[in-house]
Amino acid sequence: MPELPEVHALAADLRQRMTGRTVGSLLVTSIAALKTYDPSPSDLAGAPVGDVERHGKFLDLTIGDLHLVVHLAKLGWIRWSDTLPPLTRGARKTTAAARLALEDGSGVTITEWGPKKRLAIWIVHDPAQVPGIATLGPDPLDPSFTEERFAAILAASGRAQIKGVLRNQGVIAGIGNAYSDEILHVARMSPFKPAAMPADDVARLYVALRETLADAVARSEGLAAAELKGEKKSGMRVHGRTGEACPVCGDVVRQVRFADSSLQYCATCQTGGKPLADRALSRLGIPLT
Template identity: 65%
Template sequence: MPELPEVTALAADLDRRLRRHVIDRLSIMAFSALKTFDPPADALQGLEVHGVSRHGKFLDIAAGDLHLIVHLARAGWIRWRDTPPPASGARPGKGPLAARLLLDDGTGIDITEAGTKKSLAIYVVHDPSEVPGIERLGPDPLSPEFTREAFASILAAQGRAQIKGVLRNQSVVAGIGNAYSDEILHVAKMSPYKPADMGPDDVTRLYDAVQSTLRDALARADGLAASELKGEKKSNLRVHGRTGEPCPVCGDTIRQVIFHDSTFQYCPTCQTGGKPLSDRVLSRLLK
C-alpha cells in the first residue's frame, strides 16, 4: 500500500506531468471504484489541471473548480501513459484497470488495482473535504503544527490503545500505514503492543523516529517516477516484509504477527526485550 512518502512523490511526479494540461476525458472501467455521482465523471472534460497534491494517503488532482480524488488502498497504483490507448480501448470490468485519465495531447494515467479484493476509491468533488476519509483525517506528521508536544497530547488521548494501531489510524495521524509504522517502531526500539500513553522520554524517542523515518523515505523518493517508487520503498525497508531475515541492527531474526487481514514485522531483540510476541494464528496452528 502506498503511504505518505510514496503518495507525496506520486503527487509531485503527477503535478509535473499534468499541470497546465486540459483533461480530455476520465473513463471509469471499474464502476464500483467511483464513489460519487454528482458532479459526474465527465464534468472533468475540458478542465485545465492546475495542481496535484496530497491529503494523508489521498491524491488530489485539481482541475478547474473540481477535484479528482484517488485513494489507492492496498493494491492500487498509477501508471503513466506516453501514448494514446489502442482504438479498441479497454473493456470495463476486465483486468486491473480501474480508470483512465487522458489529456489533450494523448498522454495520461491509468489507475489500476491488482488482486480480487477491490478497495480503490475515486471521487469527483467540488471540495476535498466532501470526501469522508479526508474530512476525518488527523494531523499530517510532517506539518509544522505536528510538534513533539502535539504528538504527546495525541498519544495521551489514546490511553491504553496499542501504539501500532494508533500510528496506523488515519483519524489520529494521517499518512502512516502498516509498513512505515513497522519501520518507525523498529527505529524507536518500541514494541508494537506498547500502550500509546507513555512517558516523556518514550514520546520523544517515538516522535524522533516518526520524523526521521518519514523524512528519510521522502528524500529517497524525491524526483522518482511512479514506476520506480515501489522498488525504492521495498529495498529500503528494515523489518517490514522481511520475516525470517536478520535484523540490520542486531542480527536477530525478524518475526511477524499475523492477523486476519494483515501482518506486521518486528525485531524481538530491538523492540521486545528478546521475547517473541504472541501470534494468534500460529498459536492456533500449533494446537
C-alpha cells in the same frame, strides 16, 4: 499499500507532468470505484489540471473548478504514459479502474490488482466532501506536528496499542502498516506497547516517526511512479523481511499475523528478546514458544 512517502512522490511526479495540461476525458471502468455521481466524469473534459496535492494517503487532482480524489487502497497504483496505449478488454475487466486522458494523448491509468476491489475515486467541489479526508488527523510532516502535539495524541489514546494508533488515519494521517513497523523498529519499541507512555519514550518515538518518514520522502524525491514501489521495498528495515537478519543487531526478523495483515519486528531491538505471540497460530490452537 501506498503510504505517505509514496503518495507524496506520486503527487510531485504527476504535478510536474500534468499541471497546465487539459483533460480530454475520464473513463471509469470500475463502477464500484466511483463513489460520487454528481459532478460526473464528463464534467472534467476540457478543464485544465491546476495542481496535484496529497491529503494523508489521498491524491487530489485539481481539474478546473473540481477535484478528482483517489485513494489507492491496498493494491492500487497509478501509471503514467506519454502516449496512452489502447485499453484492452482484459485490462478493463481485471486491473484498470479508471483512465484519465489528456488532450495531447498522454495521461494516467489507475489500476488495482486482486479480487477485493477497495480503490476509491471521488469527483467533488471540495476535498473536504470526501469522508476520509474530512476526518483525517494531523499530517506528521507538517511543521505544526510538534512533539507536544504528538504527546497529547498518545495520552488521549490511553491503553490502545501504539501500532494501531500510528495506523489510525483519524489520529495521524498517512502512516500505514509498513511505515508503522519501520518507525517502531527505529524507536526500539514493541508494537503492542500502550500509547500512553513516559515522556522519554514519547520523545524517542517522535524522533523516529519524523526521521523515518522524512528519509523515505527524500529517497522518493524525483522518482517516477514506476520506480516508487521498488524504492519503498528496498528501504525497509523489517517490514516485509520476515526471516531475514535485522540490520541493527542481526537477530531474525519475526512477524505476527492477523486475519488480513501482518506486522514485522525484531525481538532483540524491540521486545527485550521475547518473541510476540503469532495471533493466527494462537487462534488455531497451535502451541506458541
